[in-house]
Amino acid sequence: MMSLASSTIFTTYSIYYVSELRLNPFQLVLVGTVLEITVLIFEGITGVVADTYSRRLSVIIGMFVLGSAFVLEGSIIWIMQPASFLPAFGWLVVSQMLFGIGWTFVSGADTAWIVDELDEESTGSLFLRSKIFALSASLLGIAIGVGLTMLAPNMPFLAGGVFYFILGLILIRYMKETGFTRRERALHSSPVRELGKTWISGASILRHHPLLLLLTVVTLFSGAASEGYDRLWQVYLMNEVGFPETVFSVATGFGLINAATTLLGMLAVYIAGKVIDLERERQVAAALFLLTLLRMGCILLLVFAPDFYWAIGAVLILGVVTSVSEPVYTTWLNTKLPSQNRATLLSMISQSDALGQSAGGPAVGYIGSRISIRASLLSAGILLLPVIALYGRLLRKRSV
Template identity: 80%
Template sequence: MQKFSASQIYLFMTFMMSLAASTIFTTYSIYYVMELRLNPLQLVLIGTVLEVTVLVFEGITGVVADTYSRKLSVIIGMFVLGMAFVLEGSIVWIMQPATLLPAFGWLLISQMLYGIGWTFFSGSDTAWIVDELEEGQTGQLFMRSKMFGLTASLLGIAVSVGLSIIAPNLPFLAGGAIYFLLGLILIRYMKETGFTRRERTPHSSPLRELGRTWASGASILRRHPLLLMLAVVTLFSGAASEGYDRLWPVYLMNDIGFPAGAVSMATVFGAISAVTALLGLLAVHLAGRMLDLNKERTAAAALFLLTLARAGCILLLALASDFYVAVSAVLILGVVGSVTEPVYTTWLNTKLPARNRATLLSMISQTDALGQSAGGPAVGYIGSRISIRASLLSAGILLLPVIALYGKVLRKSR
């Protein structure tokens, strides 16, 4: 039986998850806006339900990964994600006969499942692969995994556009099926050799063991100012991203408008995603060659500049009146996000102790969920009461504290 290394499994997992995500989310706004008829506030509220679910379950699932098994946590996450997206894609069929629960209600249930599945996966995958690799190998692997993910996104974009033209809900069903398939493959081929399960004390219940792991992680977080600062960064960054991520497609459709003679909306969004992925591939490749992520000052400087560019592009998008200017801002934001993710992941994981890594990653992810669940409704309310343009402006302003904090880290690293 052929053996696969941990790095190969991680890259394959990244490829498949990116394929599923791009299949679902390239044209998701068409399904939400045109088929399910969601308004701007509802668009943000479904994200809020997702993030509140993450906020509640993230700490629990992170502790499970640190206490019992990171492999088990990842695999559970794959199957729950599959169920969430299959349900979401089936809403349009569930609505056909009269049901007591409206489409928005079913959508909220699917978002709760999405959040639970994501928390089982979030943090567990990086905690697993960092344990399996030797020190100093993670930076290059995270850069490679991002390139694998972007390559898979190109394939997923084509699948999403093709399926959406047939029926807007089909990308959700296909993406859910990919998650189910990935879960089955990981059961067979994912190995876990670097993780040591915690020794249970005599007469200790599983619930008490989970509590001990969480308390240990919380103690580490309190004692390290840098980790607390990263939590604050994640809080504001999450608040800004929720408004932008949910509203930019409907902003292009309703406020900016498509050029005369433009092809179908599915094709336009597919083209935007494809160009973003191609530019992201180039940017990540160049960043991998130019940046030495083992140097703290290099990583801090990169994060400062990338966040500055992100805030500037969100404000440019909000102030744009021309379709091509708005799309240019969206493209640059996508490229910035592609480079930021592996840089931040590498920098963060180098500062976390292995024994509590998944728990601490979950705690930091909880601050992101808190930021999105608190900031998202506020940004969505602004969009419903004033305009989506005003919502995007507020999202860009929310990034200013993040820029200031990264600047502080950069000054201290001199």
């Protein structure tokens, strides 16, 4: 359901941002920066709530906040008529702040809930299988997003927001929580103090675990690289590469690109599930090293692509690499975390991603406004070099 909502919204989101809200490259990345700063601020708080009180409650709250964020975002062009005390970009910032808060309630709590309800040994295959289901739902979302964009560019945001509301209602009715034990409160201890104890316990584990610290740094640089690419690749194809003259609209073109990426991603995830033994740490480290190397190579290929079709090939391969990387990384990370602090630690690592995106995003966007979007994407690719180096170091240690 989340993949359905996300693909409905984000398949053609840049058309709404550029054609209706008139954002420039710097503003496009700044929107993401607002989102990531919000995540950076609230991630630790909401993760601690999930570990202290209820992961189910945290996820359900997140669904309704996310729904509100996207309905507001889709309503901006109506709010702006005939007059508004905020410009369109101001309303977009508000919606992104809501998006960030809602996301932090879900982030960490959902995977922590899954691992608690099952056993750690079965989560690897589960995350890979669930990725295939998510990609299947994305295909439907792509079709819905493209169709709604042709009616009005803001409609996918409204539909996606409604999907989140529906999912929240479904979870209220059907989501159970049997594997989580609520932390016992000490006598006369306030809720704030209990939250603080949970956070301090998680921070102590992170500080004394070399592998988790390394993964936190990996997430920092990976987040910095992904923000520039995620916000600018569609604009780059529209404005600098250019779509060929065809019978398809730009919205349909993006829909076809996303559909092809999804189908190839499903096949790649299935093959990865057969090839990669997620219980063997060296295999996982080698897979993540190679996938990150491919990711950087695809960004560089996109930057220096001689024509539209080379650029599309780079985008497709990069999408497939991301589809495989996410469940592999998620599985590896969750098996290293203690259950009692799992949501808090996941939130802390997610904060590292948010810090990377909020720090790296504006720099990449500024390059795009001052030089070119091509230069922005090149800088995003270069930011992956430290990630490759860290995975390589981990791989050498595991081979000793």
